[in-house]
Amino acid sequence: MKQTTTDNSAAIGVFDSGVGGLSIAKCIAQQLPHENIIYIADSRHAPYGEKSVDFIIQRVNTMAKLLLAKGVKALVIACNTATVNAIEQLRAQVNIPIIGVEPAIKPAAKQSISKKIAILATQATSENQRFKDLIDRHHNGAQIFIQPCPGLVEFIEQGQQHSPACNALLRQYIEPLVKQGIDTLVLGCTHYPFIQQQISVIAGQQVNIIETAAPVTQQLMKKLAENNLTAGKTQQGQTQFFSSLATKQQEQIFSQLWQAPLTLQPLKE
Template sequence: MTDHAERPTAASTAAPAAAGPIGVFDSGLGGLSVLREIRRLLPAESVLYLADQGHVPYAPRPAGEVAGFAEAITRGLLAAGAKIVVVACHTASVAALGDLRRRFPGVPFVGMDPAIKPAIAATRSGRIGVLATAGTFRSGRYASLVREHAHGYTVIDCPCPGLVERIEAGLGDSIETAELLRGCLEPLRAQGVDTLVLGCTHFPLIRETIQRVTGPAITLVDPAPAVARQVGRLLAAGGLSAPAAGPSPTLRLVTTGDGRRLGELAGRLLDGQSSNAAVVEACPWPADGAALRL
């Protein structure tokens, strides 16, 4: 594969238009937790969501490979008219966000950071747990956040291998998943943790299951509402908010894999308790590594 760092910059990308959609992508279902907050806060905005289920999970993959996926997806979102790109995946954010901002300098980006600073504000014991994937824990960005904000606090990493895959498979509410979580989280309770950062966008999808395992004494911190607020701020600052007299907002859901679970979950998350699955478009991954055609 061609070295990602040697590809030409995308300085010629057309300026985004206010009528365009918000582009959101993740490796799979997890970004729906961010999409939900964006639609709640910015109901007039159209959204184009890409689930790269053909490559899920991202966490075990080399950072360069994830960065290549992120660039191809971003090119596809921009070609489809996206006016801002939300990298709704912690692993992709730490692997690619800086490079994306350099390659697409006219495009506003919002990424995911583990919510260390809000957790510091919430903790009473001074002991914080971070439930995240190995890709996030390996990153220099995560280490710098802990150094910058957590001086004098104890931050305990809590990887939970297999949890993302279980959520993608629709098993997030199962007894087996609760047992997996119990094995991962019980050591945090034993060490006096009172605040837990949900450091992967998949994890808020099973927030109730996680809270049952931790018990009410542990506060869960989800960065998605803050991400939605940042999207709103950047749109307003750039004059990119949807026109007040514009057309009705639209939602497009696109996947590079099997869209059945994406449609079912989106139907539940985005339409209240509706049992109707959302319509999902298929988008095969291009064999030549070019931009996705959305």
């Protein structure tokens, strides 16, 4: 799978199990307006959060191969579950920069005054050893509450994130954490920024919410610069969108989350 490109006008490949990674891709597009982006959603298999490790690794490698075939110069795994389960083995196979997404435990531990932090995550992330090791390294003496959130990703994938049922599920997950006295809440899945407003209302003003789009974009900028892959200023970046489940309904959900009309192309595996 190894591939190296020295073409700084080549696209950045971004992929996720579904629409969640759009929160990362949007930040990249805003911060790096001269970069081309190819976004792939593996929506036929979303969410990864309830899948086996072997299955996640197989899908991550398939998505990476498809993006490498399109000549991308860097890969962003815009999915927490895919990052913790599959990034190390992918880095061993690929030469181009690979940036993953990890919950922002380190900044949360620095900021927290009550030293009580909660992380909202998928089932697969919450059970992953790499994720647990990350907490052990960066908790800085804080008490960490890990809250698996089955069902949330599905609501967002179906465009039902503002439904009463989604709000009821959020309350079920967040209210017990607030009662524990948390003052910082980490969004440990790239889908969750799309429900950040609802999370904030339930958690209350005293709880600081941290997500990962900005630090991931910063890391990408750093890696592009280190490898002389930053796009020239004359180029106006374009974003292409692909999905393994490209329906009209999904195209509407993509457009709604991207906050602009877009064309969703079918992914040919």
